[in-house]
Every structure is written in C-alpha cells, then in structure tokens.
Amino acid sequence: MPVTRVQLSRLPGGRVLVTEQAGHREVGLDDLPAYVAEREGREAPRWVWDDTGRWYPELLAAGVRVSRCQDLRLVHHLLRRAPAADQRLLAGEQSERWDRLGPSVASEVGLFAVEDTTEQLRADLEDARQLRTVAESPESTRLGLLVAAESAGALVAAEMTYAGMPWRNDVHEALLRDVLGPRPPRGARPQKLEQLADRVREALATPRLNPDSNPELLAALRRAGLEVPDTRAHTLRALRHPAVEPLLRYRQAAHLFQTNGWAWSEEWTSGGRFRPTYQPAGSVTGRWSSNGGGALSFPALVRPAAIADDGWALVVTDVSQLEPRVLAGMSGDRALAHAARGADLYQGMVDDGAVAGRNDAKLGLLGAMYGATSGESGRMVAELTRRYPQAFALLERAAHEGERGGTVRTLLGRGSPSVDDAWADAEADVEREASRRRAYGRFTRNFVVQGTGAEWALCWIADLRNRLWALGAHGPLQARPHLVLFLHDEVVVHTPAHLAEQVVAAAREAAATASALVFRELSIDFPLSASVVRSYAEAGKSSPAAETDEEPVLPTQSVEG
DNA sequence: TAAATTGGCGCC
DNA sequence: AAAGGGCGCCAATTTA
Structure with missing residues (x-):
C-alpha cells in the first residue's frame, strides 16, 4: 500500500489548501496542527510542502511531529541539477518560481505569521512534476532514495533547532571568565585579552599596535626583523621570538571572545539550549551548512558547556574515515x-x-x-x-x-x-x-566523494531518526531520545540515560542500513566510534585514532558543572 | 557611508 | 610556476 501524499499550499487570508488524490479541502492555519496531528496518528502520510523550514517549526511548537515529508524546494533544486532527470518534465506552471525559491531565513520563521502577498505556490502541481521526473528517470531508484533522504534531513534539521543542544550557561560563563576575565562593557576588550595585547606590544616595541590589524601586525613583525609572508598561526609558530607566544594566545582568546563569547551566547542560547539553525544542502556538494549560531563549527573550547540534563546522557557517535570508505x-x-x-x-x-x-x-x-x-x-x-x-x-x-x-x-x-x-x-x-x-x-x-559521503550521512540520520522515535514508547520529541547535533559525519543524541546503550546500537544499525541503501551489494564497513557522556567535551577521548595535530595554545580544560 | 573583499581561524 | 576540497564567522580593510 503506497503512502498517501498530502500536499499543503498556502492560500491568502491565513488558509491552507490541502490536496490529495482523494480530493481537496481548506483548513485554517490555526487548525493546521490539529489536522496534521490527527492524520499523522491515523495513517502517517507523506506531507508535501514548499519548504520544511516554513511549515515544520510551527507544527513542532504545537507538539506535532511528522514521520515523513517531501521538501519541494530542496528536491526541485536537486532535480534541476541531476543529470539523470529530464529537465523538460520539471517545466510547467510556476516552475520558474520554484527555481528562484530560496531558503526561509530565521527572521521570517513561522509561516503562520507571514502573509505572502505574491502569487501562492501550488505544492500539488510541483509535486506531480517531481514525482514524474523521478519515476521516468533511468535511475529512478537511486534518485528516489536521494529525494527521500534529502527531505528526511530537512525534518531532522528543524527538529534539532526545535529541541536544541542541552546547554549549561553557567559552565560557559565560567569558561569565558577563566580565559578572558569578567565580561567587559560593550565595545571594550576583556581584561585578560588586553593584557595579552600589551605583552605583544611590549615584545614588538609598538605601544599603539592593534593586534587585530593584520597590516599593522605584519609591519611590526618586520620591524622586529621577522621576515614573514603572513601572520598565520602556522607561520608564527615556526618563529623564535618573545612576541609569538602571547600573540598566539591573544589570537585564540580573541577568537573565543568574538565567535563564542557572551554576545553569541545571548543570541543563540536560551532556556538551557543552544539552538543554531541548519541549512540542509546548503553546500553545493549536498552537505549541510549553518546560517546562524555556527552549528557546524562547534569549537572544542566551548564543548564542555554542552551537558546532558539530569538523568539524561549525550550519545556521541562518528564515522571513522567516511570519505575514503x-x-x-x-x-x-x-x-x-x-x-x-x-x-x-x-x-x-x-x-x-x-x-x-x-x-x-x-x-x-x-x-x-x-x-x-x-x-x-x-x-x-x-x-x-x-x-x-x-x-x-x-x-x-x-x-x-x-x-x-x-x-x-x-x-x-x-x-x-x-x-x-x-x-x-x-x-x-x-x-x-x-x-x-x-x-x-x-x-x-x-x-x-564529499557529495556521496553527504548522501550516506543523510541516509544514516534519516534511519536513526526513525529508530530513536521507536525507542521511546510515548511522549513528545523532547521526551524521547532525539538528535541534537549533526556535523557531516558525527551525530549527538540527547537521551534518557537508561536508553543510552540502545541509542548506540541504533546508531550502528542505522549505519549498516545506510551502507546497504547507498552501496547495495558492495558491502563496505562503516564502523562507528561511540561514547556515552555527560558533556560533549568528554566524547572520543579514548579513541585510538586520535589525531595528533598541533597543540592548542590554551589548555583545553573541562569545567565541571 | 554602506557594501564587498580579505585574512585569519574554527569545524568536517 | 603553482602549490589540497567544502563551509561560517569576525574584524579590518578596500571599494563603490
């Protein structure tokens, strides 16, 4: 029995057009969560909408989780570039508008509030074109898998932003104070940062130097007799000069202050959660990107503040050497x-x-x-x-x-x-x-390789998402084991502690499923390393394959909360 | 003065 | 001579 497809299109005046093979009807935006919840409980159809980011956050906020969707925007762009898709089948009413449709941005989140005055996009028309394009492709199986995985990824992205990474603001604050000193007034440098700047100025005999200015810094280094082509850490580390150590420390501390300091915390963390926004397929290779909060470059320095709730654990798993495999x-x-x-x-x-x-x-x-x-x-x-x-x-x-x-x-x-x-x-x-x-x-x-790796990872998290939902017998998303972070080849799951080992098993099973889906009879091993931890910073510590790259200038401390 | 670019660093 | 892929974010700097 094929899964029913239900298309949702926005209409003027806060109405939603609901279409399916059996007919169509209209629903008010306010009634939509209840409508979706009811049908989801009954038959779990595939919800077809223009952009997951425009529909799903409001549903999640109302406590409604869906099991599958088709994200027409993502799939349209995907099919537009797919060599195995007949481009003529994608052409038709409104298709140029789908070509131009960009991702929803954070400010206009909550489609329910936005009243688009322009022509409304008809999900049913586009869905029919996409279905036919995939069905008639000589590679309909693989393309169909990719379409499903891409859409499932969009659900995961919205759910991760909704649930958020558990975050201990007090631990983050303690960490900042330790490295930078107390929070400075607006526009000022933190105390410890200013002290490091002074040490650099002294060592280079340039009392007015702004260490954030590369031209000034380069000139000062050269006046001190250091002929360097640039001021990168790698270049500086090769030098023997009293300015180098404080400068490297300054750089690292300044980066923490600017990128993951107090201002970042105020903008991206709230209510004990870090909620960055993701952009599925934000990179041309199909990898995700992040357009707020910097989720995909979650620095090691602040990971100690990501701490599971009481009675819960973080399960951190990553694939070893994804791309070579x-x-x-x-x-x-x-x-x-x-x-x-x-x-x-x-x-x-x-x-x-x-x-x-x-x-x-x-x-x-x-x-x-x-x-x-x-x-x-x-x-x-x-x-x-x-x-x-x-x-x-x-x-x-x-x-x-x-x-x-x-x-x-x-x-x-x-x-x-x-x-x-x-x-x-x-x-x-x-x-x-x-x-x-x-x-x-x-x-x-x-x-x-990067693109195929991203496809494997999408299949992995899509399958893991299903398994996690099945682990918890009842309750909303955040009461069950759920994904809270996805970094290309690594996922973090926040789970009730007693389910942690089952989560690890689910992650391994999902990896095996992904391998079978993507590589078929060619069986390739995708071993996972997994740790069950309280703080994200504790993950992977005992890995035998731990990389031995350059030492961090600052000691990586783990702050106990 | 605002927008675009650059250099540096973080992540994979 | 050129010299390893993809991203985001920030401050400084250059360009329009």
Whole structure:
C-alpha cells in the first residue's frame, strides 16, 4: 500500500489548501496542527510542502511531529541539477518560481505569521512534476532514495533547532571568565585579552599596535626583523621570538571572545539550549551548512558547556574515515574495500602493505581526494595510485571532467554545478585560465566523494531518526531520545540515560542500513566510534585514532558543572 | 557611508 | 610556476 501524499499550499487570508488524490479541502492555519496531528496518528502520510523550514517549526511548537515529508524546494533544486532527470518534465506552471525559491531565513520563521502577498505556490502541481521526473528517470531508484533522504534531513534539521543542544550557561560563563576575565562593557576588550595585547606590544616595541590589524601586525613583525609572508598561526609558530607566544594566545582568546563569547551566547542560547539553525544542502556538494549560531563549527573550547540534563546522557557517535570508505564503495576498488574492513582504514592500508605508516596513508588518500600535487602528500598519491588503481582512477576521471568544463555526479545522482556558473567571465590570460581549470578539476574531484559521503550521512540520520522515535514508547520529541547535533559525519543524541546503550546500537544499525541503501551489494564497513557522556567535551577521548595535530595554545580544560 | 573583499581561524 | 576540497564567522580593510 503506497503512502498517501498530502500536499499543503498556502492560500491568502491565513488558509491552507490541502490536496490529495482523494480530493481537496481548506483548513485554517490555526487548525493546521490539529489536522496534521490527527492524520499523522491515523495513517502517517507523506506531507508535501514548499519548504520544511516554513511549515515544520510551527507544527513542532504545537507538539506535532511528522514521520515523513517531501521538501519541494530542496528536491526541485536537486532535480534541476541531476543529470539523470529530464529537465523538460520539471517545466510547467510556476516552475520558474520554484527555481528562484530560496531558503526561509530565521527572521521570517513561522509561516503562520507571514502573509505572502505574491502569487501562492501550488505544492500539488510541483509535486506531480517531481514525482514524474523521478519515476521516468533511468535511475529512478537511486534518485528516489536521494529525494527521500534529502527531505528526511530537512525534518531532522528543524527538529534539532526545535529541541536544541542541552546547554549549561553557567559552565560557559565560567569558561569565558577563566580565559578572558569578567565580561567587559560593550565595545571594550576583556581584561585578560588586553593584557595579552600589551605583552605583544611590549615584545614588538609598538605601544599603539592593534593586534587585530593584520597590516599593522605584519609591519611590526618586520620591524622586529621577522621576515614573514603572513601572520598565520602556522607561520608564527615556526618563529623564535618573545612576541609569538602571547600573540598566539591573544589570537585564540580573541577568537573565543568574538565567535563564542557572551554576545553569541545571548543570541543563540536560551532556556538551557543552544539552538543554531541548519541549512540542509546548503553546500553545493549536498552537505549541510549553518546560517546562524555556527552549528557546524562547534569549537572544542566551548564543548564542555554542552551537558546532558539530569538523568539524561549525550550519545556521541562518528564515522571513522567516511570519505575514503565512500570512495572504496563507489569505485568498487577491492583493495581499498579490504583495507576498510576494520575500525581504522589507514591502519588497514598499512597492514595490507600498501604504505609504510598510518600517516603516509592518510596524507596520500586525503591528497588524492583534494587534488594535492606537491609536497609529501603529492608524492604519496603517486605511490598509492599503483596500489588502489580503481579508486584513484575514479578521482582522476572526476578531476579531468572538471578541467574540461564538464559536470560530475554523486553516486545517488546529485550533479555538480555547471561550469557556466563558475566561469561566468572568460579569462583572457592563458595562465590564469589553466589555473582556473585545475581549480575546477580539484572541485569536481572532491565533489564526488564529499557529495556521496553527504548522501550516506543523510541516509544514516534519516534511519536513526526513525529508530530513536521507536525507542521511546510515548511522549513528545523532547521526551524521547532525539538528535541534537549533526556535523557531516558525527551525530549527538540527547537521551534518557537508561536508553543510552540502545541509542548506540541504533546508531550502528542505522549505519549498516545506510551502507546497504547507498552501496547495495558492495558491502563496505562503516564502523562507528561511540561514547556515552555527560558533556560533549568528554566524547572520543579514548579513541585510538586520535589525531595528533598541533597543540592548542590554551589548555583545553573541562569545567565541571 | 554602506557594501564587498580579505585574512585569519574554527569545524568536517 | 603553482602549490589540497567544502563551509561560517569576525574584524579590518578596500571599494563603490
């Protein structure tokens, strides 16, 4: 029995047009949550709407959770670029308006309040076109999966903003005070930041230096006899000069103050929750982006303040080496797939005798996926090409396609943007033209793995969302285990503590489901590392594959609450 | 003076 | 000579 599709379209005057095969009716906006709740409880149809961000937040606020939807805006843009979609089938009444439809922005959240005076979008018309486009595609199965996953992701995004990451403001405040001193008056530097600035000024003999000004800083460094090309931390760290240490400390503290300080907290946290907003498919590769609160760059420094409620726990799980595994799956490279059997793919490459050390494996693979041609990474690429010919050939083909101005696609069928967009103006200079082609080749090279990785992750969180709902027998979303953060290849679930182990199991099962959906009979392992913690900062501490990158200048403290 | 760009850093 | 992909955010700086 196919799932009923119910399309919702906004009408003038606070009315909603509800359409389905069985007929149509009108519902007042105020009555919509009750209407959706009733039908959801009865048959759980697929709700078809223009933009999840315009409909779902109000439903969630009214305590209504839906199990499935189709986000017409996301799917329209997806199909517009999908090589396997017949573009003629997408054309029709209002289709140009769907082309132009951008994401809802935070200020206009709550469609219920917004009264759009312009022509209303008809969800039923667009839905029919999208259904037909997918059905008639030679790749309808994969495209259909992608459409469903993209839409499920939109539900997850809205639910995460609604539920929020549990947040302890007192712990965050203590952390800020520790690094920066007391909160300064508006426009002033915090005490400890000013002290560090003074130490820099002293060491460089420039009493009026503003350390936030790169030109001033560069000039001061050069006057002190330090011939540096820029003022990046990596460059500075190589120097031996008394100004370096306070400057690096200043930079890190200033970044905390500006990006995740008191002002950020006031804007993005409330009621014991951090509520950033996500933008599904905000990146051309299909990865999400975040347009408020910086959810996808949740700095390690403030993670100690993300603490589960009493009696609850945070389950933090991430996929190890997602993109290399995706590469193994989509290229069908048996040697790489063999190395991927286990928790550490890079170690697997070492054990298979392909490479001397784990770090070489990582450099080589990342270099191949990013298009490195020089340095240590570039040398490793050449070496590994012999060991993993199919995987590396797939990347080379993608790069070549981009260099000649073509488009590439992910495994499920998302297409890269056409080169016309990127190369709007012709480049006269031959050198610059060649450089631009190489740059576009690096983009398409990476697009195939980054984009397919994003598809795997979407399937993962979509399936996990269903499993989490099934774990809690009753109650609204926030009373059950629920997703609170999604960072490309990592998810955080806030759960009643007694269900934590079941959540871990659900995450692993969902990963297996995603692998089967995306890679079919090619079975590729996607091992998860999982930790059950009280604070986000405690996650992953015991991971054997912990990266040993540069030491942070400031000690990473864990503040107890 | 406002808008766009740049350099730096955070995350994956 | 050029030199590894995708994002967001901030202050300073440059451009319109």
